[in-house]
Amino acid sequence: MHRIIVGLLALTASAWAEQASLAFSIDSALLQKTKTATPADDAEFLRRVWLDFDGGIPTAAEARAFFADQTPDKRTKLIDKLIAAPRFAGRMAEAFHVMLMERRGENDVWKAWLVACFKANKPWDAMAREMLAPDFLNEQQRGAGYFITRRLEKVGQQDTDYPGLTRDVGRLFMGIDLQCCQCHRHLSVDDYKQIDFSGLFGVFQNLKLQATDGKHKTPWVSEGLIASKYEFVSVLTDKKGQTAPRLPFGAEVMIPADSGDDAWLVKPDRKTKEAGQPKFSPLREIAMRLPAPENPLFAKNIANRVWWLLTGKGIVEPLDLHHTDNPPTHPEVLELLGKELTAHHFDLRWLIREIAMTKHYQRADATQRHLIAEQQLRAFISATGEQTRLEINTQPDVNVDAAKYSRADFQKAFAAALANPAKEPELAANPSLRSALFLRNSDHVQWALKPRAGNLIDRLAQQADPADDLYLSTLTRLPDAGERKQLASWLSAHATDKTKALGDFAWALLSSTEFFVNH
Amino acid sequence: MNPLCTPRDHTFSRRSFLGGGLSWLASPVLAEAMKQKDKQVLFVWLDGGMSQLETWDPKPNTEFGGPFRSIKTSVPGVHFCELMPKLAKQMHKLCVVRSLCTKDNAHSSGVDRIQRGDPKNRGVPYPHFGAGVAKLLGPGSSGLPPYVWIKPGSGGFRAEDAGFLGPKYGSLAFGDGKPPENLLRHPDISADQDAARNELRQMLDQRFAKQREKRVVEANASVFDMAEKLMARADIFDTTKLPERDRDRYGRHDFGQHMLVARQMLEAGVRFVKVTSYGWDTHGDNFNAHATMVPKFDQAFSAMLEDLEASGLLKNTLVICLSEFGRTPRINGHVGRDHWPEAWSIAMAGHGVNHGLVIGETNARGTEVKSQAHDIGALFHTWYHALGIDSHHVEFDNAGQPLPIAHDDMLPIKEALA
Numbered sequence: 001m002h003r004i005i006v007g008l009l010a011l012t013a014s015a016w017a018e019q020a021s022l023a024f025s026i027d028s029a030l031l032q033k034t035k036t037a038t039p040a041d042d043a044e045f046l047r048r049v050w051l052d053f054d055g056g057i058p059t060a061a062e063a064r065a066f067f068a069d070q071t072p073d074k075r076t077k078l079i080d081k082l083i084a085a086p087r088f089a090g091r092m093a094e095a096f097h098v099m100l101m102e103r104r105g106e107n108d109v110w111k112a113w114l115v116a117c118f119k120a121n122k123p124w125d126a127m128a129r130e131m132l133a134p135d136f137l138n139e140q141q142r143g144a145g146y147f148i149t150r151r152l153e154k155v156g157q158q159d160t161d162y163p164g165l166t167r168d169v170g171r172l173f174m175g176i177d178l179q180c181c182q183c184h185r186h187l188s189v190d191d192y193k194q195i196d197f198s199g200l201f202g203v204f205q206n207l208k209l210q211a212t213d214g215k216h217k218t219p220w221v222s223e224g225l226i227a228s229k230y231e232f233v234s235v236l237t238d239k240k241g242q243t244a245p246r247l248p249f250g251a252e253v254m255i256p257a258d259s260g261d262d263a264w265l266v267k268p269d270r271k272t273k274e275a276g277q278p279k280f281s282p283l284r285e286i287a288m289r290l291p292a293p294e295n296p297l298f299a300k301n302i303a304n305r306v307w308w309l310l311t312g313k314g315i316v317e318p319l320d321l322h323h324t325d326n327p328p329t330h331p332e333v334l335e336l337l338g339k340e341l342t343a344h345h346f347d348l349r350w351l352i353r354e355i356a357m358t359k360h361y362q363r364a365d366a367t368q369r370h371l372i373a374e375q376q377l378r379a380f381i382s383a384t385g386e387q388t389r390l391e392i393n394t395q396p397d398v399n400v401d402a403a404k405y406s407r408a409d410f411q412k413a414f415a416a417a418l419a420n421p422a423k424e425p426e427l428a429a430n431p432s433l434r435s436a437l438f439l440r441n442s443d444h445v446q447w448a449l450k451p452r453a454g455n456l457i458d459r460l461a462q463q464a465d466p467a468d469d470l471y472l473s474t475l476t477r478l479p480d481a482g483e484r485k486q487l488a489s490w491l492s493a494h495a496t497d498k499t500k501a502l503g504d505f506a507w508a509l510l511s512s513t514e515f516f517v518n519h
Numbered sequence: 520m521n522p523l524c525t526p527r528d529h530t531f532s533r534r535s536f537l538g539g540g541l542s543w544l545a546s547p548v549l550a551e552a553m554k555q556k557d558k559q560v561l562f563v564w565l566d567g568g569m570s571q572l573e574t575w576d577p578k579p580n581t582e583f584g585g586p587f588r589s590i591k592t593s594v595p596g597v598h599f600c601e602l603m604p605k606l607a608k609q610m611h612k613l614c615v616v617r618s619l620c621t622k623d624n625a626h627s628s629g630v631d632r633i634q635r636g637d638p639k640n641r642g643v644p645y646p647h648f649g650a651g652v653a654k655l656l657g658p659g660s661s662g663l664p665p666y667v668w669i670k671p672g673s674g675g676f677r678a679e680d681a682g683f684l685g686p687k688y689g690s691l692a693f694g695d696g697k698p699p700e701n702l703l704r705h706p707d708i709s710a711d712q713d714a715a716r717n718e719l720r721q722m723l724d725q726r727f728a729k730q731r732e733k734r735v736v737e738a739n740a741s742v743f744d745m746a747e748k749l750m751a752r753a754d755i756f757d758t759t760k761l762p763e764r765d766r767d768r769y770g771r772h773d774f775g776q777h778m779l780v781a782r783q784m785l786e787a788g789v790r791f792v793k794v795t796s797y798g799w800d801t802h803g804d805n806f807n808a809h810a811t812m813v814p815k816f817d818q819a820f821s822a823m824l825e826d827l828e829a830s831g832l833l834k835n836t837l838v839i840c841l842s843e844f845g846r847t848p849r850i851n852g853h854v855g856r857d858h859w860p861e862a863w864s865i866a867m868a869g870h871g872v873n874h875g876l877v878i879g880e881t882n883a884r885g886t887e888v889k890s891q892a893h894d895i896g897a898l899f900h901t902w903y904h905a906l907g908i909d910s911h912h913v914e915f916d917n918a919g920q921p922l923p924i925a926h927d928d929m930l931p932i933k934e935a936l937a
Contacts, residue, residue, distance in 0.1 A: 180642075187642075368735050417701075421678055431739045432676060433664075433691070436746035437701040440717070446705045482726075490719065504712060508719040513739045514727045 022340050023357035029332045030360050037363035042067055043477035044519050045075060045362055050476070051371065051518050052310055052356070053082035055091035056378030060472035079356045083349060089118035092348075094374040095309055100131075100172055103422040104150050109218055113143025124302050124346040125291035128173055133287035136220035149219045152209040162205040169200060171320035173290055175301035176248060184236040191249075191323040194232055199246025202230030203282040210275060222275035225263055226255060226282050245282035247295060253285045293342045297322060303337035304328075306348065308427075310355050312367030312518070319425070368517045372426060373418040376516060377411060383474045383510060384448040385455035402452060405444065413444045431516075439511045449503040449510075460502045470502075474509045557659070558870060558906050559785055559832070560652055562793040563778075563820065563840040564634075567626070567800030570846040570856055571885070573600050573809040575864035576617045578885040583848035586806055594875045602813035605821035611875040612824055612833070614867045614935050618879020620892035621844060624858040626800070629843035635682065636899035638926045643917060644682035648902065649791040651924060653688045654681075654915070655908055661788030662748040668692040669777045669784070670795040674699060683917045690793065695773070696780040698756040702749060717747070755783040770818040778819040782826055785836060799842060803853035824868060833869045837905050841865040848885040862888045865898070871905025873937050896926025904931045 040048065046066050050058050058066070066078065082088060093114035101110075117127050127144070134145030151165040163182050170178045178186075178197040186192035207221040229242040229252075244252040258279060261267065268276025291298050300322060308314040315328040315337075328334040337351070344350050355361055371379065381387050390407040397403040417438030420426045439445055451457040456473055460466035467487050471479040479487065487505060494501035509515060572578055577589040577600040589598040592610035599607045606613070622637070623629035635645040646654065653665035666688065668677070674694030678686035693699065704713050721740070728736040758766060758779045769775035774796045784792045796816065801808040820840065827833035845863020846856035862881045868874060879890040903910035903925060910931065914921040 368732055370735070421676070424678075430686075431742045433742050433745050433749070434676065434699065436739075436742040437699060437750075440713075440743070440746060441701040441703060441705050441750075443705065446707055450707075486722075500712070504716040505719065508716050508723055511720050512723040512727065513736045514723070516739070517731075517735055519731075 021357065022336070022351075022354040025336055025340075026333055026355070027359045029336060030330060030358075037359055038365065039359065039362055040364045040366065040519075044364065046078070047476035048366065048518060049075075049079060049082055049356065051375055051379070053079070053091060053352075054085065054087050054378075055094060055375050056382045057476050059382065060469050063472045063476050075362065076357065079353060083353055083356075086119075089115050092118040092352075095372070098372055098374070098426050099305065099309075100147060101150065102425060103419055105422075107143075107146045107150070109143040110146035111143075113141070113146075116140070116143075118348075121347065121349045124341075124348050125298070126346075128291035128298070129287045132169070132173070132290060133281070133283045134220075136216050136218065139217075142216075142218050142220075145218060145220060148204075148207065148221055149209060152207065152221065153219075160209070162201065162207075166197060166201045166204045169204070169290075170197075170248060173301060174248060174295070174297040175304060175316065175320050175322040176297065177318070177320040178248065184234045189321070189323045190325065194234055195241055195243050195246070196248035198230055198232045198241070199243045199248065199250075199252070200286065202226065202243065203245045203286050205230075206282060208275065223278060223281055223283055225276075225278045226280065227259060227263065228255065245285055247286065247289050249297075250289065250295070253282065253289075256280050291346075296338060299338040299342045299346070300334055302346070302348070303341050303351065304334060306351055307337065307355060310352065310361055312369040319427070366519065368519060370431065370516055371518055373415050375518075376418050377414040379515070380414070380445075380510060381407075381410060381448065383456065383515075384506070385459065385473070386448050386452075389452070389455070401447075401450075404447060410444060413438070413442065417442070445507070445510075449507050451499040451503070456506060457499055457503050460506075461499045466502065470506060470509070474506065475514055557835045558656060559659075559789070559836040560649070560791045560902075560906070561781060561785060561823070561827075561836055561838045561869075562649060562791065563838070564793060564795045565799045565816070565840070565842045566630070566795055566797045568629075568842045568844045568846055568858055569799045569813075569816075570801065570805060570809055571617070571862075571864040571881075572846065572848065572856075573602055573806070573813055575599060575615050575866060576881060576885065577601075578848070578881075578883070582884055583850060583886070585850070587810075594877075597877050600813070602809060603817040605817045606824075609821055609824050612828065612868050614872045614874055614876050614878065615864060616867070616878045616893060616898075616932065616935065617864045617881055618888045618890050618893050619845070619860075619863045619865060619895075619898075620888050621860040621863075621895050624844060624860050626843060626858075629858075629860065633841070633843045633895050634680075636925055637895055638899075638923055639928075641922060643922070644679070646682040646684045646688060646915075647680040647690070648899065649690055649793055650681040650684055650688040651903075651915075652791045652906065654684050655903075655913065655924070656790055656906065659788055659790045661790075662744075663752065663784075663787060663789050664691045664745065664749075665790040666690045666793075667784055667789050667791070668793040668795065669696050669781050670793075671695055671773050671777075671797055683922075684915065693756070693780070696756070696758075696777040698753060699749070702753050702756070704750065717743075752787055755787045756780060758783070765822075768818070768822040770815055770822075772815050774815055775819040775822075778823050782823060785827070785832055786830065801846065802851065802855040802857055805846065805850070805854060805856045827869065835870050837870045837872065837902060838868040839865070839902065840867070862886060862892075867902075867905075867935065871907070871937055872901075872935050876934065878932060878934050893932055894926070894929065896929035897932055899925035900929055900931035901935050904936055 043063070046063060047057055050056060066074065071077065093111060096114055097111060130141050130144035131147040134148065135141045136145050148165065151168065152160055154160055167177065167179045170176045176192065178192055180186045181192050181194045181197035182201070185194050206224045206226055208224065210216070210220050210222050212219055226245065229244050231240065231242045233240045244255050246252045256279070263278055263280070264276055265279045266274060266277040268274055289295065293299070304314050304316050305319055308319055315330055315334045316322050316326065341351050381390055389402060390405060390410055393403050393406045396406045396409060418435050420430060449457060451461055460470055463469060467479045467484045470487070471477055471483065490505055491498065491501050494504070572583065572585055573587060577587065577598060578584040579587065579589045588601045590601045590604060590607050592599050592607040594610045597610050599610070621633065623632045634647045636648060638645055649666040649668070658665035668690040670692055672694050674692045674697065676689055676691055678689035680690045681688035704710065724736050724740060758776055761779065765779065766776070769779045777794050781792045781794045798812065824833070824838070827836055827838070844858050844860040847859040851857055862885065879888060879893065881887060882889045900910045908924070910925045913924055915924055
C-alpha cells in the first residue's frame with residue numbers, strides 16, 4: 001500500500017514537473033496557434049542538437065549508436081550529455097563571439113573569457129555587466145573589455161566610432177537599433193527617440209581608448225568627467241534637448257554636483273600619464289541598470305536571440321528592432337521566456353536546455369539555415385575523419401603529407417572563405433564566390449579527401465558497401481535506395497581508381513547544400 | 520561603422536520628407552527595361568588627387584604654374600602638360616572637363632562623395648557609380664560579375680560599395696590585378712574529374728531542393744555558377760601570354776599591367792571595370808612625384824584608348840578618368856600641392872560623349888572656375904545619359920522608396936553628350 005502511494009506520488013511529481021517546465025509552457029502557448037508539429041526523425045534531431053551544442057556533427061559510430069538506442073528518453077539524455085560536455089562552452093563561445101563581435105576580428109583573451117563564462121555558466125546579466133563596465137585590472141574579467149575596446153579602435157582617418165558602439169550596446173543588449181536617433185527621432189519607429197540614443201551616447205563618448213601599459217595587460221578605456229547633461233539637436237526640426245546618462249526609455253541618472261578636485265577619485269596628471277578616475281562613473285551606472293530585471297528589454301533581447309540561435313527564427317525580427325509596431329510573432333512566448341529567464345537569474349544554460357526540450361525545437365519542418373564558418377569547419381573535419389590528425393599537428397610540415405596542416409591552418413582558411421564580412425549581423429552565413437571557389441579548388445578541401453590512414457576515404461575504401469558509412473559520416477543519415485544506387489553506379493563507372501571515386505563522391509556530398517545547412 | 524541610417528530604417532522617409540503621400544512621384548522605372556547588353560564602362564580612379572596643373576589644365580609661366588611646359592595636342596588650341604605626350608596625340612578621342620568645382624577636400628569624405636555622386640543627404644548610403652551601373656544595366660551576357668575593381672593591395676568583395684542597393688551590387692576587387700584565391704582547378708584534379716564531380720554535386724542539390732526550401736539551394740547554385748564562369752575565364756587575369764609588345768606598351772608597372780587586365784575584362788564583356796592607382800596625394804615634392812607618375816599614367820591610359828578604338832570597343836565603352844579632387848594651385852612650403860576641390864579636371868572618352876572637346880575653363884592662375892562650374896552630381900547625370908539612362912526619370916527602388924539616381928537639382932553637361 002505504502003509502496004503504491006509512493007509510486008503514485010512519484011508519478012504525479014514527475015508529470016507535474018514536466019508540466020511546470022518552461023518547455024511545456026512554450027509548447028502549450030505555441031500549440032494554441034499552430035497545428036501539432038511533426039517531430040523530426042532521429043537523424044534530423046541528432047544532427048541538429050550536435051550542430052547546436054557541439055558545433056560539429058557526430059561520427060558514423062555515434063549516429064549508429066543513437067539510432068539503435070531504444071530508450072524512450074534518449075533525446076533528453078543526448079541533450080543533457082551534450083550540454084554537460086566540455087565542448088558546449090566552446091560552441092557557445094563561438095556563437096556568442098560571432099553575435100557580439102560580428103566578425104571584427106579574433107582575440108584570445110576575449111575568447112578565453114567567453115569560454116570561461118559558459119564553462120562556469122555565468123549568468124547573462126553578469127556577463128553583460130562585465131562587458132559594459134569592464135574591470136581591466138581583473139585577470140578573470142579583462143577579456144570582456146574587448147567588446148568595447150575593439151569598437152573604439154581607429155580605422156584609417158575616420159573618427160572614433162562612438163556612435164557605432166552606442167548603437168551596438170542598444171542592438172545587442174536591448175534589441176533596439178537606435179542608429180537613426182543619433183540625428184533625429186526615428187522616422188519609422190515611434191518608440192525610438194533622440195534622447196534614447198543620446199542618453200547612452202553621452203556615456204560612451206566619454207570613454208577614451210588607452211594602450212596596454214605596466215598596469216594593464218590589454219588595451220583599456222578611461223572615463224572622463226561628466227559634470228553636465230549631454231546636449232543634442234534634431235537635424236530635422238532643430239529642436240534641442242539634453243539628457244544625463246540614461247537607459248533608453250529609462251530615467252536619467254543624477255549627475256552629482258561635485259566639481260573641481262572633489263569630482264575625482266584619482267586626478268588626471270599629464271606628467272605621470274595618469275588618465276584619472278572620476279568619482280561618478282556613468283559607465284558603471286549604465287552597467288548596473290541595463291542588465292537588470294527592471295529593464296524588461298534586457299531579458300527579452302537575450303531570450304529572443306537564444307531562441308533565434310536554436311530555431312533559426314527570432315520571435316521578434318529583425319533581432320534588433322523590438323518596438324510597439326513590430327510585435328513578436330508569439331507575444332506570449334516571448335513574455336514567458338523573458339519572465340522565466342529573469343526568475344532563473346539569467347541562467348542561459350537552463351534556457352537553452354528548456355528550448356531544446358520543446359516539441360517546437362524538435363519538430364521536422366524547422367527553419368533551414370547555413371552553418372556559420374566555425375560549424376562548417378568542425379563538421380567538415382569530423383566528416384573527413386581528419387580531426388585527430390589536425391589536432392596533433394601543431395607544427396605543420398608542408399613536405400610531409402600527413403603533417404601538412406594544423407587545426408589552426410584549417411580554421412584560418414575556413415574563416416577566410418566562409419565567414420561573412422565584418423560588422424554585419426551574421427544572421428545567415430551567405431554562400432559567396434569565395435566560398436564556392438574554396439570548396440571547389442582549395443588545397444585544404446582536396447587534402448582532406450585524399451586517403452590517409454584512418455580517415456574517411458581510407459575507411460570507405462576498405463568496405464564492400466560504403467554507402468551507409470559515407471552518408472552517416474557526412475549527412476548524419478542513412479542513404480535511401482536511390483542514393484545507394486547512385487553511389488553504386490558512380491563507383492562502377494569510375495572503377496579504375498576506387499579511392500579517387502570515393503573522394504569525388506564525398507566531395508560532392510561535402511560541397512552540397514545539405515551538408516552546409518542545419519535542418 | 521557608417522553613422523548613416525540603414526536603408527530599412529528609411530523605407531518611407533523620402534515621402535515623409537516631401538510632406539507625405541505625394542502621388543505624383545513616378546514609380547521607379549523598372550531596371551529590367553533598362554538593361555542593355557553591350558554598354559560598358561571603364562572607370563579609372565587616381566586616388567589621392569591628381570594635379571590638374573600637371574596634366575589636363577596646365578598654366579605654364581604663371582604664378583602657380585610649376586616648372587613644366589605645355590604641349591600641343593591633336594586638337595588645335597588645346598594644350599596638355601608636357602608630362603602627357605602620348606595622350607596629347609589622342610586628345611581628339613577625349614572630352615576634358617576643366618570646370619569641376621566639388622565640395623569635399625578631405626580624402627575620407629571626398630572619395631566616397633565623388634564615387635557616390637552626392638545626391639544630397641538622403642539618410643542612406645548611396646551606391647558607387649559602378650554599383651549603380653551594375654544595377655541599372657545588369658550583368659550583361661558574359662556571365663561575369665558586373666562590377667569588378669582592379670587595384671593594388673588586397674582584393675575581395677566590397678558590399679559597402681553598393682550602398683542601399685544591397686550587397687549583390689558590390690564590387691568584386693582583384694587585388695594586385697590577381698585572380699581571386701582558389702580560382703584555378705586544383706593540380707591533382709583533372710578537368711574531366713572536376714567537371715564530373717561538380718555535375719554530381721548539382722544532382723545532389725537538385726534532389727535536396729525537391730524536399731526542402733529551394734531558396735537555400737538556389738543561393739548555393741548561383742555562387743557555384745559564378746565560380747564556374749570565372750574559372751572558365753581565368754585567362755583574363757593572365758597577362759603573361761599576351762604579346763611582349765602589349766605589355767611594354769602599357770608599361771611594366773602596376774598601373775600599366777592592371778590596365779592590361781582591365782582591357783581583357785572589357786573584352787570579356789564585364790559591364791563595369793574600375794582601375795585604381797594610388798599615391799597621388801602629393802603634399803610634398805609634387806613636381807618630382809608627378810614627373811614620375813604622370814608618364815606611367817600617360818602610357819597606360821593612351822595604350823588603352825588605342826586598343827579600345829582598334830577593337831571597336833570604344834564605341835560602346837564609356838571611359839572616365841578622375842580623382843576625389845584636384846590639387847591647390849598654390850605651392851606649399853614642401854614644394855607640394857594640397858587638396859583642391861574648387862577647380863579641377865576630369866577626362867572622358869568613348870560611348871555617348873563628345874570627343875576632341877574641352878569643356879569649361881579656369882582662370883589664368885588656375886585658382887577658380889571661370890566658366891560655369893560643375894559639381895559631381897552633374898557628371899553623374901552626364902554619365903548616365905551617355906549610357907542611355909534618363910537620369911531624371913529612372914529611379915532606384917530602395918525597398919519601395921523611389922530615390923533619384925543622381926542629384927535631383929542638377930543637369931547633365933549638355934556639351935559633353937554626343
